[in-house]
Amino acid sequence: MRITRAIVIEPGTAGRRKLKEGLEKAGLGVSAVAGWEEAEGRAQLVVLGPTVERPAQVARAVRERLPQALLLAAQETPGKASFAEGILPLPVSAKDLRVRLPELVKLRTLSRARRSASAPEPVRAPGEALLDPLTQFYAFAHFKDFVFVEVKRSRRHGLPLALALVAFDPLEVQADRELREQLHGGLALAIRRSLRDTDYPVQYSADRVLLLLPHTDLAGAHTVARRVCERVARSSLTFDDKVIRPTVSVGLAALAPGRELSFSDLIRQAQSSLESARSAGGNRVEMLAETPGLELEIEGT
Missing domain, CATH: 3.30.70.270 (Reverse transcriptase/Diguanylate cyclase domain)
Known part of the structure; x- marks a missing residue:
C-alpha cells in the first residue's frame, strides 16, 4: 500500500496546522480536523495529535471506519502508544517521514501475514515494549x-x-x-x-x-x-x-x-x-x- 492521503485529528488549532504542514511537506494530501466525527473521505494514514482526549477510544473508531489505514500517534517526547502502530515524533521531519512510512507499512503487512497464517505471536513479558522508546525501531x-x-x-x-x-x-x-x-x-x-x-x-x-x-x-x-x-x-x-x-x-x-x-x-x-x-x-x-x-x-x- 502506497500512502498518499492522510487525516490529522488534533483539537488544538496551532498543533493541527503544524501537523498538516509537516505531512504536506512529505508529499501527502492532508485533511485536518479537530475531532474524528468531522473526518470525511478516505485516507491511508491517520495521525492522532498529542492533545486528543481518550486516544485509545478514538483509535478504535478509526480502525472501524478505516481498517486499512496506518495509525500513528504524534508525540513530542519518546515513549509508547499502545493504541497506535507507531509514533510520529514532533516536530515532524518530512525527510524522516518519507523514509519511515514505507517501513511501517512493510512491518504491518508482515505482522498481518503472520497472523493470517495462524503463526503464534511472540510472547512478551509484562512491560516489554514492541517498539524501543528512544529509536522507535x-x-x-x-x-x-x-x-x-x-x-x-x-x-x-x-x-x-x-x-x-x-x-x-x-x-x-x-x-x-x-x-x-x-x-x-x-x-x-x-x-x-x-x-x-x-x-x-x-x-x-x-x-x-x-x-x-x-x-x-x-x-x-x-x-x-x-x-x-x-x-x-x-x-x-x-x-x-x-x-x-x-x-x-x-x-x-x-x-x-x-x-x-x-x-x-x-x-x-x-x-x-x-x-x-x-x-x-x-x-x-x-x-x-x-x-x-x-x-x-x-x-x-
Whole structure:
C-alpha cells in the first residue's frame, strides 16, 4: 500500500496546522480536523495529535471506519502508544517521514501475514515494549523470528545477505536520560535516511541497533554503513555547556551464496567486527572475514 492521503485529528488549532504542514511537506494530501466525527473521505494514514482526549477510544473508531489505514500517534517526547502502530515524533521531519512510512507499512503487512497464517505471536513479558522508546525501531524480542527466517531464506536460495551492528563510540561525558534520548533520536534519523526500502532496522539491545540488509553483499552493506557513520559524525549537540560530537562504529557480517552460516554465526561475526572498529578508535566500518588466517578490514570513515 502506497500512502498518499492522510487525516490529522488534533483539537488544538496551532498543533493541527503544524501537523498538516509537516505531512504536506512529505508529499501527502492532508485533511485536518479537530475531532474524528468531522473526518470525511478516505485516507491511508491517520495521525492522532498529542492533545486528543481518550486516544485509545478514538483509535478504535478509526480502525472501524478505516481498517486499512496506518495509525500513528504524534508525540513530542519518546515513549509508547499502545493504541497506535507507531509514533510520529514532533516536530515532524518530512525527510524522516518519507523514509519511515514505507517501513511501517512493510512491518504491518508482515505482522498481518503472520497472523493470517495462524503463526503464534511472540510472547512478551509484562512491560516489554514492541517498539524501543528512544529509536522507535522494533525490539529484537518481537522481530527476531523474521530475522531468522530471512537468514534461512537467503541461505536456501543462495542469495546474499548482510547484517550490521551499530553502536555509539564512548563519549567524554556521562550520558543521562536526556542525553541518551537526543543521541538515539539522532541515530534513528541517520539510520532511516541511510537505508533503502528493503532494509530493516531493529533495536538489538539497549545500546546497539541491528540492520538487516537482504539481497545485499558486503560492498552494499559497507555503503549503507558509511552513510550512517557520516551522517552521525556531521551532527553535534550541547550538553552541560559542552559541545558533543558523537560518532558511531559499525561491524559488518555477510552471507555469501553457498555459505552455511546461521544467524548466530553472523551476529557473532558482526559483534567481533564492531569491537574491532571501536578498539581501532571508532567512527569506523569494519568486517573480519570468517576464513581462518584471513582478515579483511574495510577502511573506516
